[in-house]
Amino acid sequence: MHLCQRYNGVVKWQYYLAAGLIGLCLAACSSPAPAPTATPEPTATSVPTALPTPEPTLPPTATAIPTSPICTPLAEHQISALLSLYLTQPFIAPQGANKETGHHGLDFAYYSGGPSGGHINGTPIQSVLDAVVAGAGYNAVYGYYLVTETPWARLPQGAAGLYGMAAGESLYLLYAHLQHPAPFELGEALACAQVLGYVGDSGDRFFVSDPHLHLETRVGASGLRLDPMAYYAIEATEEQKAEYLRWRTSDDFRLADPAALLGLAP
Numbered sequence: 001m002h003l004c005q006r007y008n009g010v011v012k013w014q015y016y017l018a019a020g021l022i023g024l025c026l027a028a029c030s031s032p033a034p035a036p037t038a039t040p041e042p043t044a045t046s047v048p049t050a051l052p053t054p055e056p057t058l059p060p061t062a063t064a065i066p067t068s069p070i071c072t073p074l075a076e077h078q079i080s081a082l083l084s085l086y087l088t089q090p091f092i093a094p095q096g097a098n099k100e101t102g103h104h105g106l107d108f109a110y111y112s113g114g115p116s117g118g119h120i121n122g123t124p125i126q127s128v129l130d131a132v133v134a135g136a137g138y139n140a141v142y143g144y145y146l147v148t149e150t151p152w153a154r155l156p157q158g159a160a161g162l163y164g165m166a167a168g169e170s171l172y173l174l175y176a177h178l179q180h181p182a183p184f185e186l187g188e189a190l191a192c193a194q195v196l197g198y199v200g201d202s203g204d205r206f207f208v209s210d211p212h213l214h215l216e217t218r219v220g221a222s223g224l225r226l227d228p229m230a231y232y233a234i235e236a237t238e239e240q241k242a243e244y245l246r247w248r249t250s251d252d253f254r255l256a257d258p259a260a261l262l263g264l265a266p
């Protein structure tokens with residue numbers, strides 16, 4: 001038998017078999033379908049209430065840190081008047097390698113007018129910036145003093161640039177020769193223009209003669225706190241001397257001219 005004939009025979013056989021199967025299938029499919037079971041009546045459902053409309057949300061924005069204004073350190077007097085009329089000793093940078101030389105701040109002293117009657121003694125001293133208390137105490141050089149800290153991010157616009165400051169640094173201000181001990185705790189917040197003491201002449205007679213405000217500025221890492229500091233006195237302890245030198249001559253703080261900050265005041 002020829003191969004093609006055998007193939008045709010197989011094909012035919014397969015054809016008959018497939019046709020039979022299709023017939024069986026059609027017969028099965030045409031048989032009556034089973035009676036549908038009763039569809040359960042839908043139970044009453046509560047009317048869906050309207051879904052609450054979500055509140056529109058605003059895209060998150062960076063939390064703005066309010067910057068501090070600049071306030072006059074002496075109540076009753078504009079900063080411009082202080083700088084032009086009552087500045088009795090300017091800032092003098094240390095000369096040479098000895099960082100203790102020079103005049104590390106500004107002195108505001110006698111004046112000829114003003115509501116206080118011509119004398120600066122007893123004039124309320126105000127915080128120049130929003131700040132926190134970073135140190136307080138008494139020593140021969142400063143008398144009763146207060147040190148405040150204002151972080152870089154809280155400084156008025158332009159101030160950080162004036163002092164070459166970077167993020168993570170703070171501006172520290174020292175107010176000296178107060179009449180009384182500063183009544184604040186370390187870390188306590190002070191608002192710009194908040195009274196922190198009164199002009200006096202506290203301190204050793206070798207360093208202070210007449211009532212005046214000595215205002216000092218330094219830059220350092222944020223969060224520094226000063227323990228009581230003292231020097232040039234027999235009773236000064238080694239710890240107090242070390243703290244004085246940390247403030248005055250170490251690399252923890254770099255000295256700056258307060259007039260630059262006050263010059264930013266409107």
Ligand SMILES: [Zn+2]
Nearest residue numbers: 105106107214
């Ligand atoms: Zn001074």
